[in-house]
Amino acid sequence: MERPIVKLRSVCLAGTVLLSLVTSIQAQNQTLAGLPDEERYINRALPDIRAHSERTPDLRLSDFWRDKPVLVTMVFARCAGICSPFLSSLKSAADSVGGLGRDYRIVVLSFDPQDTPADMTAVARHLGIQNDGWVFATSHPAEIRQVADAMGFWFRWDEDRHQFDHPAMLVGVRNGQILRLLVGGTVSPVRLREVLDEVRGGFVRAYPLPGKVMFRCFQYDPATQRYRPDWGFLLLFLPGSVALFGTFWIFRTVRR
Amino acid sequence: MANTLESQSASYRGLTLVWMLTVLALFPILLILGFFMRALQADYMTKLQPEWFYAVMTLHGLGMVGIWYVGSMAAVSYLLSRYVKPSLLISKIAFGATLLGVVLLLASTLIGRLGVGWYFLYPLPLHSKGVWPAWATGAFLGSLAVLGVGWTIWSFDVLRAIAHRYSFSTAMAWHYLRGKSEPEVPPLVLIVTVSMVSSLAGFVAAVVLLALYLLEWLGGFSNDALLMKNLTFFFGHVLVNITMYLGVAIVYELLPAYAGRPWKTNKIMALAWNTVLFLVMFAYLHHLYMDFAQPQWLQYLGQISSYMISVPAAVVSIFGALLLVYRSRMRWNLVSLLMCFGVMGWAIGGVAAVIDSTVAVNVRFHNTLWVPAHFHTYYLMGVVLMILAFAYHLGQEGSKMTERMGLTKFIVALIVLGGYGFLMMFYYGGAHSVPRRYAHYPQEVSQGVGLARAALVFISLLLVGVLLYLWETGRRCLRSFSASSASS
Numbered sequence: 001m002e003r004p005i006v007k008l009r010s011v012c013l014a015g016t017v018l019l020s021l022v023t024s025i026q027a028q029n030q031t032l033a034g035l036p037d038e039e040r041y042i043n044r045a046l047p048d049i050r051a052h053s054e055r056t057p058d059l060r061l062s063d064f065w066r067d068k069p070v071l072v073t074m075v076f077a078r079c080a081g082i083c084s085p086f087l088s089s090l091k092s093a094a095d096s097v098g099g100l101g102r103d104y105r106i107v108v109l110s111f112d113p114q115d116t117p118a119d120m121t122a123v124a125r126h127l128g129i130q131n132d133g134w135v136f137a138t139s140h141p142a143e144i145r146q147v148a149d150a151m152g153f154w155f156r157w158d159e160d161r162h163q164f165d166h167p168a169m170l171v172g173v174r175n176g177q178i179l180r181l182l183v184g185g186t187v188s189p190v191r192l193r194e195v196l197d198e199v200r201g202g203f204v205r206a207y208p209l210p211g212k213v214m215f216r217c218f219q220y221d222p223a224t225q226r227y228r229p230d231w232g233f234l235l236l237f238l239p240g241s242v243a244l245f246g247t248f249w250i251f252r253t254v255r256r
Numbered sequence: 257m258a259n260t261l262e263s264q265s266a267s268y269r270g271l272t273l274v275w276m277l278t279v280l281a282l283f284p285i286l287l288i289l290g291f292f293m294r295a296l297q298a299d300y301m302t303k304l305q306p307e308w309f310y311a312v313m314t315l316h317g318l319g320m321v322g323i324w325y326v327g328s329m330a331a332v333s334y335l336l337s338r339y340v341k342p343s344l345l346i347s348k349i350a351f352g353a354t355l356l357g358v359v360l361l362l363a364s365t366l367i368g369r370l371g372v373g374w375y376f377l378y379p380l381p382l383h384s385k386g387v388w389p390a391w392a393t394g395a396f397l398g399s400l401a402v403l404g405v406g407w408t409i410w411s412f413d414v415l416r417a418i419a420h421r422y423s424f425s426t427a428m429a430w431h432y433l434r435g436k437s438e439p440e441v442p443p444l445v446l447i448v449t450v451s452m453v454s455s456l457a458g459f460v461a462a463v464v465l466l467a468l469y470l471l472e473w474l475g476g477f478s479n480d481a482l483l484m485k486n487l488t489f490f491f492g493h494v495l496v497n498i499t500m501y502l503g504v505a506i507v508y509e510l511l512p513a514y515a516g517r518p519w520k521t522n523k524i525m526a527l528a529w530n531t532v533l534f535l536v537m538f539a540y541l542h543h544l545y546m547d548f549a550q551p552q553w554l555q556y557l558g559q560i561s562s563y564m565i566s567v568p569a570a571v572v573s574i575f576g577a578l579l580l581v582y583r584s585r586m587r588w589n590l591v592s593l594l595m596c597f598g599v600m601g602w603a604i605g606g607v608a609a610v611i612d613s614t615v616a617v618n619v620r621f622h623n624t625l626w627v628p629a630h631f632h633t634y635y636l637m638g639v640v641l642m643i644l645a646f647a648y649h650l651g652q653e654g655s656k657m658t659e660r661m662g663l664t665k666f667i668v669a670l671i672v673l674g675g676y677g678f679l680m681m682f683y684y685g686g687a688h689s690v691p692r693r694y695a696h697y698p699q700e701v702s703q704g705v706g707l708a709r710a711a712l713v714f715i716s717l718l719l720v721g722v723l724l725y726l727w728e729t730g731r732r733c734l735r736s737f738s739a740s741s742a743s744s
Contacts (some may be wrong), residue, residue: 204548211350215468217482218551227551232483235464239490240537245423247415254419 005106018195036152036169038181046072046150046176051142052111053135054117061107062176069174069199070105072154074144076164077119084187087127089186094133096189097196101133104196107241111148111155112164113141116153150177170200190223237244268337269461270653270740273733275330276647278351279323280726280733283357283640286323287722291715295412296695298708303378310371311426313693315379317374318361322403323641326354328502329410331646332448335509336414339445341420342392346413347580353406360399365661368392373693375492376400378484382473401466408459415452418445420422429526447505450533451498451608457537463488471615482549486540496697497565500602501532503639504573506646507595511577514592515584519576528568535565543615546622555615562613563615570606574599590664590728591649597672598641605634608683623705629679638677648729654736660733663728670721681707 032136048062056063064070073090075083087108090229094100110120129136139147148154155166171188172180172195198204206220206227215232289312295301295541296309333342370392372380381393411530418427422441425431427449429441468479513520514689541558544550577599586592608630610620621627633690652659690697697704 001599213473213478213480215483216480217486218549220549228548232464232480235483236486236490238464239457239460242460243453246456247453250415251419251424251427254416255423 015095027218036154036181036183038152038183040154041150041178041181044150044178045169046173046178047143047146048141048176049147051107051137051139052117053137054121056135056137056150057117059137063217064105064107065173065176068104069172070107070195071195071199072107072168072171072173073111073169074111074148074155075108075123076123076155077112077123078112078163080163082166082168084127087098087123087185089188090170090192091127092190094131094194097193099196100131104199105133105135108136109144109147110136110138111144111153111166113144128143149237152181165253170195172196174199174201176236193223260685266309268334268344268438269650271351271738272330272334272650273343273348273654273740275326275351275422275738276650277730277733277737278329279327279643280647280730281568282323284317284719284726286319287715287719289319293714294708294711294715295703297697298712299705302696307369307371309695310368310373311365311388312692314371314373314376315361315365319358320359320635321374321492321499322354322361323498324503324526324635324643325407325499326350327643327647328499328506328639329407329414330641331408331506331650332444332451332502332509334650335444335506335646336417336448338415339442342417343413344408344418350410353402355402355744357406357597360395360402364388364392364395364399368395370396375488377458377488378382378479378481380474381469391629393475397466397469397473399460400632403545404459404462404466408463410744411452411455411595412460415456417666418449418452422449424449427683428530429521430530431520432526433530434598435523437520437522438731443508443519443525444505444527446521446526447508451501451505451530452534454494454501454536455498459493461490461494465619467490472739482544485544486550490537492497493543494536497536497539500634500639501569503598503642504602506571506642507574507577507599508573510591510646510649510699511580514587514589515580516587517580517584519580523616525572525576528572528722531568532565539613541566542618545618554665557614559615563610566606566610570602575625588665588723589661590735591645591661593664593668594641594645595646597668598638598645601637601641601675602634602639605630605632605638620689621686624686624693625682625684625690625707628692629682629686632682633679634715637672640672642728646726647733648725651729651732651734651736654739655732657732657735657742664726667721667724667728670717673717674714674718674721678711678718680716682712 046061048060051059051064052062053059061070061072067180073086090106100106107183109121109124112137117136117138118123120138124134124136138144151169151171153165153167153169158165167183168235170187171178179199181197182191194204194207206218213237216226216230217232217236218228220227292312293309293316295626296304296306330347333347336342346741362583368388368391370384376396380395383392384390399584406628422445426439427445429446430439468484471477471481490524508519522669537556538561541550542562544558545555551560572575577596611617612626612630685704685707686692688703690701690707694701694704697708
């Protein structure tokens with residue numbers, strides 16, 4: 001009588017593990033649901049909208065990407081959430097990597113229609129940004145919407161919090177074409193270096209899309225430029241191992 | 257040997273005949289689908305939507321891989337029953353699962369117009385972009401699941417049957433490696449053991465693959481494309497290799513009866529097939545040469561495994577077959593002719609495969625017509641001929657009808673001429689960088705249109721040869737089946 005109970009327990013345990021796996025995947029997907037899917041936006045053209053900053057009142061985005069690549073991000077000045085920490089981490093990563101202004105620019109656009117060029121300058125001042133490679137600008141709401149749509153960025157007004165709800169992301173652009181989307185609240189120097197390599201025309205063999213994929217075969221480390229095996233690689237040993245164990249089991253059982 | 261075979265139970269022979277008749281009924285249909293694809297590439301059906309090409313390609317590819325796998329399994333199960341007793345019930349279950357799988361596959365491709373190719377490379381089945389409905393993906397994955405379950409059980413049962421008589425080390429002929437030749441292990445047992453262990457590995461890969469597909473489909477997360485491609489080709493390549501090996505096992509078992517000489521296991525043969533068991537797990541890596549995210553050492557492993565796997569199994573078997581036939585009192589008939597041409601096709605296809613598995617060459621040949629050229633060679637002109645030989649042998653064994661040698665030679669001539677002519681168009685196209693999988697060739701590769709037109713002539717010859725073969729074999733199998741049913 002014990003054997004069926006043991007089997008039932010095993011089945012229940014396997015079922016629970018599978019259920020919890022699916023649930024955790026679904027939970028993970030819900031948290032990722034608001035983030036743009038990079039594959040949908042790669043190689044799209046970024047609209048060449050007008051941008052207004054205190055230093056350069058009337059320019060177009062193409063003026064920035066004409067001679068060197070740009071990294072574009074969207075924030076709003078009164079943000080009490082992710083914008084400030086995100087820009088801080090971007091500044092820190094840019095300082096660490098170097099070359100800002102000389103090799104590339106960072107364009108920070110406001111998506112809040114109420115923001116003025118002076119508000120954006122205040123944001124820069126608050127973060128202690130003085131490098132000329134940074135551009136803090138505003139634009140016409142309709143044009144901002146075009147840029148946001150082109151790069152998969154979304155924002156909506158939350159009446160309860162009196163804040164915009166939005167993700168944090170950085171877009172790598174060369175000659176007006178989107179090459180990379182870096183999504184997430186922080187930018188590490190390693191990831192920034194990798195994005196810069198790509199927008200400068202370098203070939204980045206592989207990079208992870210954070211939190212999206214389970215059982216990855218290999219993880220690419222841009223710092224060392226090497227691959228290291230991940231959980232998915234172990235799965236490749238499963239068929240051979242199961243077949244051999246299954247065979248030995250059959251021969252042992254039947255021979256008895 | 258004939259006497260021993262005749263002593264098999266009528267019911268087992270009956271079921272094998274049912275398997276063979278099913279395979280032989282589906283073969284010309286799938287062949288005509290191949291004709292249809294080349295006709296589309298030849299610009300003879302310009303008004304037809306390209307989606308039809310891909311749906312038919314899926315059905316043709318999976319159908320051919322499937323029917324020859326079950327054909328080879330049914331054949332070796334029957335031949336194996338000289339030594340061990342595979343379960344009749346399990347074979348019937350596998351037959352039921354195969355029929356259900358075929359129905360689901362037909363629905364997904366012909367009604368749903370699912371066009372993912374036989375290797376259903378991730379993430380295509382999940383991204384139809386409106387070309388096929390979601391239910392077609394479900395039916396397709398369901399078809400694979402049903403076929404996978406049925407065939408896994410079948411493989412387990414064949415191993416179980418072998419395990420009843422032989423220990424694992426004996427079945428793998430390890431004592432031959434130590435210089436002993438007792439107890440004697442027929443090559444059939446050795447090859448089938450190696451093949452069944454490998455096929456179990458392939459089916460486990462398919463289970464993992466299908467589970468990941470389902471998790472993505474139902475759970476909504478993304479899979480790692482590299483992992484999915486590795487698993488797909490692990491499963492696919494192993495399945496195709498196993499079919500080939502089972503075909504060769506048929507030759508090992510049947511050819512001696514026609515050559516009048518025994519073909520026994522020896523040390524070299526044991527070493528060769530044990531090596532195969534190890535290498536077959538890695539040879540598939542040559543399908544991923546273009547995936548730069550795959551580390552370089554795995555690419556080298558793919559090339560080395562592909563080279564090495566050809567040497568033991570192919571060279572040992574081909575030389576063995578030649579030595580068996582050389583200066584023997586060979587009884588030439590449709591069976592022996594088809595088996596010899598089958599071994600020849602295996603050799604030619606194997607050489608073409610080794611060429612393509614060379615990284616430096618694959619850079620040029622990848623996704624050109626060279627790829628269908630080599631796999632059609634060792635399939636159509638290799639294992640298919642071996643299984644056709646078995647089917648005729650089985651029918652002839654039960655019916656004892658008189659064979660007309662003139663017609664036999666005509667059939668073989670048509671099949672060989674049509675088959676190799678058709679293949680030459682693939683090889684020539686591949687060597688000239690004509691891509692595969694184009695429903696309609698654009699101006700830049702318009703050479704493909706002319707080659708497809710020439711191929712149609714040869715396919716027609718092949719089709720006539722196959723239909724004549726089917727007439728000759730079909731009536732023998734039917735008569736044999738009637739006799740078998742009456743006696744049971």
